Amino acid sequence: MTVLAPLHFADPREAAALAAFLGRLVHYDRAAAVRLQAGGGALAVFGRPPSFEVLAIRTARLEDAVDLDVTVSAGALLDGVEEASGKAVVPDAVTGPPWAGVLPPRTGWRPVPGLPAAGELRGAVAAAVAEFRRRDGELPEELRTRTERDRVGREIWSRTLGATGLPLRAVHAAQSLGFLPPRDVPADLLAAGPWLRLRTPYGSVALRKAPAALTVTPAP
Numbered sequence: 001m002t003v004l005a006p007l008h009f010a011d012p013r014e015a016a017a018l019a020a021f022l023g024r025l026v027h028y029d030r031a032a033a034v035r036l037q038a039g040g041g042a043l044a045v046f047g048r049p050p051s052f053e054v055l056a057i058r059t060a061r062l063e064d065a066v067d068l069d070v071t072v073s074a075g076a077l078l079d080g081v082e083e084a085s086g087k088a089v090v091p092d093a094v095t096g097p098p099w100a101g102v103l104p105p106r107t108g109w110r111p112v113p114g115l116p117a118a119g120e121l122r123g124a125v126a127a128a129v130a131e132f133r134r135r136d137g138e139l140p141e142e143l144r145t146r147t148e149r150d151r152v153g154r155e156i157w158s159r160t161l162g163a164t165g166l167p168l169r170a171v172h173a174a175q176s177l178g179f180l181p182p183r184d185v186p187a188d189l190l191a192a193g194p195w196l197r198l199r200t201p202y203g204s205v206a207l208r209k210a211p212a213a214l215t216v217t218p219a220p
Contacts, residue, residue, distance in 0.1 A: 004068070004070070004090040005066075005090075006080075006087045006088060006089050006090070007038070007043060007062060007066065007068075007090060008062060008063040008064060008086065008087045009061065009062060009063065009086045009087065009088070010041075010060075010061035010062060010063050011061065011086070012083065012084070012085070012086030013086075014060040014061060014086070015060075015081055015082065015083045015085075015088060016083045017058070017060070017202075018058060018081060018088065019078060019081040019083055020178060021045065021056070021177065021178070021203065022034070022045075022047075022074050022075075022077055022078040022081070023078060024049070024177050024178060025047045025056070025074045025177075026074050026075050026078060028049045028051075029050050029074075030075065031075075032047060032048075032049075032073075032074040032075070033047075033072065033073060033096060033097055033100065034046060034047045034071070034072060034073075034074045034077060035047075035070070035071045035096060035100045035103070036068055036069070036070050036071070036072060036077075036090065037068065037103075038066045038068035038069075039065070039066070039067055039068075040065060041061060041062050041064070041065050041066075042059060042060070042061060042062065043059065043060045043061075043062055043066075043068075044057060044058075045057070045058045045059070046100070046103060047074060048097070048099045049173060049176070049177065052169055052172065052173035052176070052205075053169060054169065054173045054205040054206065054207045055099065055103070055104065055205065055206045055207065056173065056177050056179075056203065056205055057197075057203060057204040057206060058203045059203075059204075068090070070090065070093045071093060071094055071095075071096035071100050072090060072091045072092070072093060072094055073091055073094055076091035076092075077090065102208075104192065104195045104197060104206040105193065105195065107192075108192040108193070109190040109191065109192045109197065110190065110191055110192070111189070111190060112164055112165075112166075112189040112190060112191045112196070113164075114161075114163050114164045114189075115161070115164055115188070115189040115198075116161060116162075117183070117186075118180060118181045118183050118184075118185060118186070118187055118200075119183040121161075121171050121175075121180060121187065122175065122180060122183075124161065124168060124171060125171055125175050128156050128159075128168050129172075131156055132152060132153060132156050135152050135156075136149055136152065139152075156168065157169035157172060164189055164196075165196060165209060166189060166196055166198060167207070170196070170205050170207055171198065173205045174198055174200065174205045177203060177205070178202060179198075179200050179203035179204070179205065180200065180202075181200045181201060181202060185201060186200075187199065187200045188200075194208045195207070195208055195209070196208075196209055
C-alpha cells in the first residue's frame, strides 16, 4: 500500500467546495470513483455522475506543487476532506472505471459562440424538466414503463442549445452538481477536437460530441 501525503489547499474554502462536489457525486452513485490529477500547484478532480453521460471536473489550488495521478473512491476521498484545516487525505487507489482512461485534453481549447446567459441556461433546464413531467403524466398506463420513460428523457435531454452543439443534459448536469452560476456570473463554452466543455467558476462538465453520421452515396 502506498501512503500519499495529504493535499493542502491554498484556500480552506476550496476543501469545502470539493467536499460539496464529492457529496453530490456520491448522492448519485454510492460507489462513484474519481480520478485525481495534480501538478504545478493545481488539482483537478474528474467524476462521472450516472445518467448524465458527461464528465464533471472540479479544480482547486494547492499550497504545494504536487505530482499526482490516481483514481480513488469518491466516498473515501470525501471522508478524508478536513474542511476546517483545508486539507484532504488521499485514500488508496482503486481500479478505475473505463471513463477514467479517456479524459478531455488539457490544452487546445477554443471558445464556442452562442452560449446563452446563465439565467437562460437555468430556464432551459426548468422548461425541459417541466416538459418531461408533463409528457410522463400523459403516458397511458400500458406505456408507463422504464423503457418508454427513458426514451422520452433521452429525446428531451439530447436536444442542443441553438447552434452550439451542447446537449441539454450537460446543462442539467452542471445545475445538479452546483456548477451553474448566478445570473450575473458568466459561463463559457469551449471546444477541443471532439470535446465540448461548459465551464463556470464553480466547475466544468465535458463530453465528447457524437461523430457525424456517415453518408454513403451509391456509385452511378
